[in-house]
Amino acid sequence: xxxxxxxxxxxxxxPVSAGAADPVAVSVLVPITGFLALEGTAQRNGAxxxxxxxxxxxxxxxxxxxxxxxxxxxxxxxQRALEREKPVAIxxxxxxxxxxxxxxxxxxxxxxxxxxxxxxKLTELGHDVVFRFFPTDAVVKVAQARYAVQExxxxxxxxxxxxxxxxxxxxxxxxxxxxxLGVKPVLEEAIDPGIKDLVPALERARAAGADSLLxxxxxxxxxxxxxxxxxxxxxxxxxxxxxxxQPTTAALVEAAQLKGVCAETASSPMSDPRPDVxxxxxxxxxxxxxxxxxxxxxxxxxxxxxxxxxxxGARTPQAVKAWLASYRHDGLAMSYVSDGTGNMAHDAVIVxxxxxxxxxxxxxxxxxxxxxx
Amino acid sequence: MTRFDRRDGVYLAAAALGIGGVVIAGDAYALRxxxxxxxxxxxxxxxxxxxxxxxxLSLAQGAFFGLGAYASALLTVSAGLPVPVGLAAAVxxxxxxAAVIALPIARLESHYVALxxxxxxxxxxxxxxxxxxxxxxxxIYGVPPIVTNSITIGPLDVGSVTIAALVVPGGWVTLIxxxxxxxxxLLVARAVTRGDRSAVLATxxxxxxAAAALGxxxxxxxxxxxxxxxxxxxxxxxxxAHGLGVVSPAVVGFEVMVTILAIAVxxxxxxxxxxxxGAALLIPLPEVFRFLEGSYLIAYGVVLLxxxxxxxxxxxxxxxxxxxxxxxxxxxxxxxxxxxxxxxxVVQGLVKRFGGLTAVDGVSFSxxxxxxxxxIGANGSGKTTTLNLISGLERPDAGQIRLGGEPLFERPAHHxxxxxxxxxxxxxxxxxxxxxxxxxxxxxxxxxxxxxxxxRVGLADRATSLVSALGAAxxxxxxxxxxxxxxPGALILDEPAAGLTAEERAALAVLxxxxxxxxxxxxxxxxxxxxxxxxxxxxxxxxxxxVIASGPPETVRQNPAVIAAYLGSGAAA
Numbered sequence: 001x002x003x004x005x006x007x008x009x010x011x012x013x014x015p016v017s018a019g020a021a022d023p024v025a026v027s028v029l030v031p032i033t034g035f036l037a038l039e040g041t042a043q044r045n046g047a048x049x050x051x052x053x054x055x056x057x058x059x060x061x062x063x064x065x066x067x068x069x070x071x072x073x074x075x076x077x078x079q080r081a082l083e084r085e086k087p088v089a090i091x092x093x094x095x096x097x098x099x100x101x102x103x104x105x106x107x108x109x110x111x112x113x114x115x116x117x118x119x120x121k122l123t124e125l126g127h128d129v130v131f132r133f134f135p136t137d138a139v140v141k142v143a144q145a146r147y148a149v150q151e152x153x154x155x156x157x158x159x160x161x162x163x164x165x166x167x168x169x170x171x172x173x174x175x176x177x178x179x180x181l182g183v184k185p186v187l188e189e190a191i192d193p194g195i196k197d198l199v200p201a202l203e204r205a206r207a208a209g210a211d212s213l214l215x216x217x218x219x220x221x222x223x224x225x226x227x228x229x230x231x232x233x234x235x236x237x238x239x240x241x242x243x244x245x246q247p248t249t250a251a252l253v254e255a256a257q258l259k260g261v262c263a264e265t266a267s268s269p270m271s272d273p274r275p276d277v278x279x280x281x282x283x284x285x286x287x288x289x290x291x292x293x294x295x296x297x298x299x300x301x302x303x304x305x306x307x308x309x310x311x312x313g314a315r316t317p318q319a320v321k322a323w324l325a326s327y328r329h330d331g332l333a334m335s336y337v338s339d340g341t342g343n344m345a346h347d348a349v350i351v352x353x354x355x356x357x358x359x360x361x362x363x364x365x366x367x368x369x370x371x372x373x
Numbered sequence: 374m375t376r377f378d379r380r381d382g383v384y385l386a387a388a389a390l391g392i393g394g395v396v397i398a399g400d401a402y403a404l405r406x407x408x409x410x411x412x413x414x415x416x417x418x419x420x421x422x423x424x425x426x427x428x429x430l431s432l433a434q435g436a437f438f439g440l441g442a443y444a445s446a447l448l449t450v451s452a453g454l455p456v457p458v459g460l461a462a463a464v465x466x467x468x469x470x471a472a473v474i475a476l477p478i479a480r481l482e483s484h485y486v487a488l489x490x491x492x493x494x495x496x497x498x499x500x501x502x503x504x505x506x507x508x509x510x511x512x513i514y515g516v517p518p519i520v521t522n523s524i525t526i527g528p529l530d531v532g533s534v535t536i537a538a539l540v541v542p543g544g545w546v547t548l549i550x551x552x553x554x555x556x557x558x559l560l561v562a563r564a565v566t567r568g569d570r571s572a573v574l575a576t577x578x579x580x581x582x583a584a585a586a587l588g589x590x591x592x593x594x595x596x597x598x599x600x601x602x603x604x605x606x607x608x609x610x611x612x613x614a615h616g617l618g619v620v621s622p623a624v625v626g627f628e629v630m631v632t633i634l635a636i637a638v639x640x641x642x643x644x645x646x647x648x649x650x651g652a653a654l655l656i657p658l659p660e661v662f663r664f665l666e667g668s669y670l671i672a673y674g675v676v677l678l679x680x681x682x683x684x685x686x687x688x689x690x691x692x693x694x695x696x697x698x699x700x701x702x703x704x705x706x707x708x709x710x711x712x713x714x715x716x717x718x719v720v721q722g723l724v725k726r727f728g729g730l731t732a733v734d735g736v737s738f739s740x741x742x743x744x745x746x747x748x749i750g751a752n753g754s755g756k757t758t759t760l761n762l763i764s765g766l767e768r769p770d771a772g773q774i775r776l777g778g779e780p781l782f783e784r785p786a787h788h789x790x791x792x793x794x795x796x797x798x799x800x801x802x803x804x805x806x807x808x809x810x811x812x813x814x815x816x817x818x819x820x821x822x823x824x825x826x827x828x829r830v831g832l833a834d835r836a837t838s839l840v841s842a843l844g845a846a847x848x849x850x851x852x853x854x855x856x857x858x859x860x861p862g863a864l865i866l867d868e869p870a871a872g873l874t875a876e877e878r879a880a881l882a883v884l885x886x887x888x889x890x891x892x893x894x895x896x897x898x899x900x901x902x903x904x905x906x907x908x909x910x911x912x913x914x915x916x917x918x919x920v921i922a923s924g925p926p927e928t929v930r931q932n933p934a935v936i937a938a939y940l941g942s943g944a945a946a
Contacts, residue, residue: 033670064666070623072613076405076660083402100514101619121511163502165510190503 023059024310026051026303027081028091031098034069035193038219038248039094039295043116045288046299047091049280055311067093071101078102082109088320089114089306091299092130096122096165103127111317112324114302116266116295118242119165120173123341131324133302133336134266134295135345135369137173140242143348143366144214144264145177148239151350151364152262154212157239158187158205160198160225161216167191170216170241178214186210193218198228206234215240223252230257238262245351247291250358259355262363266294267333268351271359277332294333298345301331305344339372346372379696380689384646391653395548404544408616410649410656411551412609416629417636417648418558419605422598424634425643426566427591428578429479431599433490434606435630436497437467441607442614442624443501446513449615451506456519456615463611464604471603472596479595494630501622512621516614520546551612555649558605562645565601569820572811574598575804583802583852586764587816587859588790606633632656639680641689650688654680700837701810706825715742715892716777716793716862718763723772725758725918732758733769734918740863740894745885747905747926748898750915751939756898757799759915760865763896764796765789776863790816793862797869799898801852803840809851810836817858826858827851829884846873853884863894870904882908902940906930914939 028047031040044064051062063085067074074093081087082105089112092099096119106113107127115122116134123130148154157178161171171188178185187208189201198221205213213229213236215222222243229238237260243249244263247270269281269292280300284292309323324344328337336344347367351360395407420434444466445459478489501507508514520543529536566574576584577591584591614620623629632655640651658676662669684691718740725733733755740746750756761767763774765786774781776792784792795816803812809832814823827833830850835843843851849869856864866885870878878901885908889895899905905926906912912929914922916938922929929935 032666065663066666066669070626070628071617071619071621072409072623073659075617076402076409077663079402079405080660080663083400097511097619097621097623100511100621101617104515104618119511121514125514163510168509168511192499192502 022315023061024315025085025087026060026062026089026091026306027085027087028062028064029067029074029077029081029102030064030091030093031069031095032064032066035218035220036069036093036095038246039243040067042246042248042293042296043091043094043299045284045290046292046296046301047114047303049284049287049296050300050303050307054307058307058311060307060310067095067098069095069098071098074098075101075105078105082106082111087111088310088315088317089303091115091303093117094295096169099130100125103130106130109317110321112306112321114299114306116298116302118169120169123343128325128342129321130342131302131338131344132342133298133305133331133344135348136343137170139346139366139369140264140266140348141170141173142177142369143350143364144239144241145174145181145183146366147262147264147350147364148212148214148237149178149181149183152212152237152239154237154239155183156186156209156211157183157214158189158208158210158212158236159185159214159216160189160191160201160205162218162221163190163192164218166218167216174214174216185214191217191221193221195221196224198225199232202229202232202234205236210236212236213238215244217241217243219243219246219249220252223249226253226261227257239264239350242266242294245360246293246295247358248293250353250360253358255353255357256355258353258358260353262350262352263360264348264350266345266348267297268294268349268360268362269297269332271351271361274332280332297331297333301329301333301336302344304331305329305336334367337372339370343370343372346370378699380646380692380698383692383696384650387650387653401544404548405616406657406660408544408548408551408612410652411548411555412612412616413632413636413656414555414649414652415551415558415612416606416609416633417640417652418555418562418645419602419609420633420637421640421643421645421648422562422565423602424637426571426574426578427479427595427598429595430484430487431478431490431602432487432627432630432634433471433474433478433493434602434633435627436490436494436625437471437603437606438610438613438629438633439497439501439620439622439625440467440470440603441610442620443507443513443610444607445611446516446614446620447506449517450513450515456517459615460608460611463607463614465607467607467610468600468604471606472600475596475599476592479591479599494625494627498622498625498627501625507622508620510622512619512623514619516618516620518543518547518618519550519612519615547616551616554608554612558608559645559649561601561605565597569811569814570594572804572807572815575807576812576815579804580802582766583798583855585766585786586790586796586798587855588787589816590787635677639677639684639687641687641691641693644687644689647687647689654688698806700808701820703810703836704819704821704824706828706833707821708825714862715894717741717775718794718863718865718894718896719775720759720763721773721775723759723762723774724770725755725762725767726770732918733762736772736915736918736920738913738920738923740896742862742894743889743892744910745889745895745897745908747909747912748896748915749900749902749905749912749929749935749939754915754939755918756915757867758918760796760867760896760898763865764794790859790861794865795856795859795861795863796865797849797852797856797867799867799871801848803848803851805841807840808836809838809840809843812840812851813854813858815855815858818860822860823854823858826854829857830854831880846877849873850881853881857888861893863896864888865896865898867898868900869897870899870901878904902930 030043065077092113092115161167240263245265314323441463445463449459636651641647662672817823922932
């Protein structure tokens with residue numbers, strides 16, 4: 001024992017050599033509570049699934065913190081993570097307002113933020129730390145408008161959009177995309193997330209002579225709109241925003257009420273027949289007892305790309321950031337590559353429900369909508 | 374100036390502990406939490422003035438917080454002005470907004486205050502979310518920090534010694550700025566509530582009828598406290614904006630208001646230092662429970678609930694149980710040199726209707742200076758309503774009241790005290806947590822005059838007792854002392870002898886006679902004929918709102934109408 005003691009002490013004092021198996025830290029900062037809890041939980045689950053199954057030779061530790069729905073909580077969580085966890089990358093909130101507060105701080109620290117937030121401004125601020133693994137409104141809104149106008153031949157849409165950044169940004173891009181297709185909405189109405197009775201807005205759409213509803217609402221309001229439109233017999237086709245594709249949204253609506261409802265999204269893992277996506281979906285169901293959505297898959301793909309960077313030798317935040325900015329990554333939902341500002345996703349799909357169940361069918365893929373290939 | 378209290382030592386120790394903790398941790402995360410505690414403490418100190426001191430459940434403090442944040446962000450980001458200018462606007466703009474809403478809001482009763490201010494907060498949230506210049510739902514980003522880089526102080530040459538330069542990192546500068554704000558907020562809160570202002574505010578809050586009768590004008594107090602609260606809320610919001618770098622509609626959201634309210638309650642309602650303690654407990658708490666992941670809010674809620682159950686008066690109230698407030702210094706009693714002469718009270722044709730019921734129907738009588746007039750009648754005959762009309766708590770439908778020849782009809786209650794009218798109540802109200810001397814001094818010229826009034830009612834030796842320690846009879850005497858301390862020319866008393874022993878009634882009768890002898894006009898309502906008839910120079914008897922008899926006590930006692938309506942057949946014997 002006396003001979004062993006110096007060796008034990010030496011082992012304790014000397015730093016462990018930096019080998020490939022040294023753990024790297026990743027922080028998961030997402031909204032688990034509040035009005036974005038569904039989306040944030042999907043983000044969390046996608047990130048956890050990726051981080052629990054790192055590539056060979058990579059050991060990763062991670063901590064999860066709730067950012068709720070205020071920038072204040074998100075910034076506090078970020079500063080705690082930066083100071084106490086020293087992460088090489090951070091799974092960051094879907095909530096754009098939080099991201100706008102976090103991005104400058106992460107930029108000063110040089111730590112990449114991996115997000116599925118759709119807020120366009122995020123990648124327009126000149127920071128090089130935001131990496132978005134979900135198509136921006138400049139992609140998905142174009143897909144939504146094209147599908148409505150070119151495939152469904154709709155010409156007099158009414159737009160209902162949320163009063164949040166998600167709603168306002170989506171509304172702006174949707175109107176622009178429709179304009180480029182020569183269509184002007186007959187009604188554009190902002191809906192507060194707290195409003196439960198959508199019938200007045202739906203009746204105004206009917207009175208305006210709308211031939212369709214284009215939605216840019218969060219999960220709960222989307223479900224309410226679909227149910228109440230069915231309830232008053234509005235009979236208009238609905239092309240919704242990405243919230244509609246979430247299984248948790250569809251679960252709030254009767255299958256029959258979903259007939260004729262379509263939605264834009266980045267992917268639809270629960271109904272995607274490709275084998276690797278199906279394997280992901282099965283693992284997700286088994287682990288979390290829930291259906292995966294595009295946010296979960298986007299966050300999963302994002303974290304997988306971070307782990308690929310680490311496996312390739314990028315072991316500092318700066319190295320991971322540089323790797324993400326430079327390489328293409330074939331994820332499950334799509335192939336990701338930066339457009340130079342951190343927008344990694346450039347494809348969109350349209351899913352529709354046939355009324356026989358709550359699982360959507362992928363109706364059309366729109367690849368490289370923004371021209372980035 | 375309030376004296377140093379033993380609790381202040383506890384607060385200083387807690388502050389030293391907090392500073393030590395931050396210095397030891399020392400990283401940006403610890404600095405941020407400490408800054409957040411300071412920011413919410415400032416907002417809650419302001420809120421204590423409205424919620425704690427005025428007793429108004431305003432739900433607009435969160436909106437003032439947001440208004441300050443937006444004001445500072447707009448000026449520094451959109452207009453490119455320096456941060457100090459932005460912070461100045463963060464104080465001034467919400468203070469002005471608060472002053473504008475103060476008067477209409479303060480006229481409302483408790484739950485209507487909550488509803489009205491909640492409506493205003495919702496309007497602010499809608500404006501922040503939907504207006505273009507506020508940046509919509511994304512808000513305003515790129516708000517500059519208070520300082521961008523470290524600050525270097527020195528080197529300093531002190532005589533032959535050179536003190537090396539001190540480099541203060543930016544995070545520390547922000548923290549120090551915020552806590553200077555806390556100190557300033559505490560000083561402002563102390564300035565607007567110092568001395569007898571605190572007792573005045575407590576009386577306005579807990580004893581509104583007494584406050585009106587004592588001539589305490591709540592309008593100015595409400596205006597000042599609302600404006601100060603708004604300004605402090607705005608300052609907190611401005612500091613938050615520059616600390617975060619972003620202002621979004623979340624700063625106007627209800628969650629901010631709930632946080633401020635929770636801090637005020639947990640800290641101890643009405644206590645500025647309690648607000649700091651509450652913020653120091655509540656703001657870091659979610660961080661402590663982060664390891665619980667999705668369940669941390671449950672743990673947070675449990676602690677919050679436990680704190681409310683175990684410390685219903687908050688941290689400051691709990692500390693007050695251990696370290697009671699020191700009793701005020703007792704001055705030598707002194708009658709004011711500017712004591713008013715007695716003033717005759719004349720009532721002419723007074724009418725008051727409540728819907729279809731005419732409670733007072735053409736009542737006329739007079740109370741000459743230097744006399745005692747007794748007002749009698751059965752329950753419901755209109756006696757208390759008459760007193761309420763005279764003291765201004767009710768507005769007559771017709772008639773006139775004159776005090777020393779001055780018409781009172783158009784004057785609010787608090788003006789009548791200035792003219793020399795004071796009253797006591799059948800069920801006197803007192804503010805809680807005050808000492809007897811403080812209560813008596815609330816409408817007095819100074820505490821020496823209040824001591825003289827306490828001496829007249831036999832409560833001088835109870836001056837340093839808490840009001841809560843007084844018995845029912847003592848409270849009646851305190852009510853009378855409070856009225857006498859205002860040095861009135863006419864005094865109206867509503868059942869002052871109710872519940873008193875025979876000895877106390879006799880002493881009270883002597884006192885009232887002395888007051889009349891000193892020149893006061895004294896009007897007394899009482900049911901005790903053995904007390905009132907020997908005391909009074911004249912008696913006025915009411916029946917169904919009308920005067921059915923008036924004159925010397927013996928004459929009225931023999932009046933058949935009075936006997937039939939009130940005294941009964943045995944009284945005349």
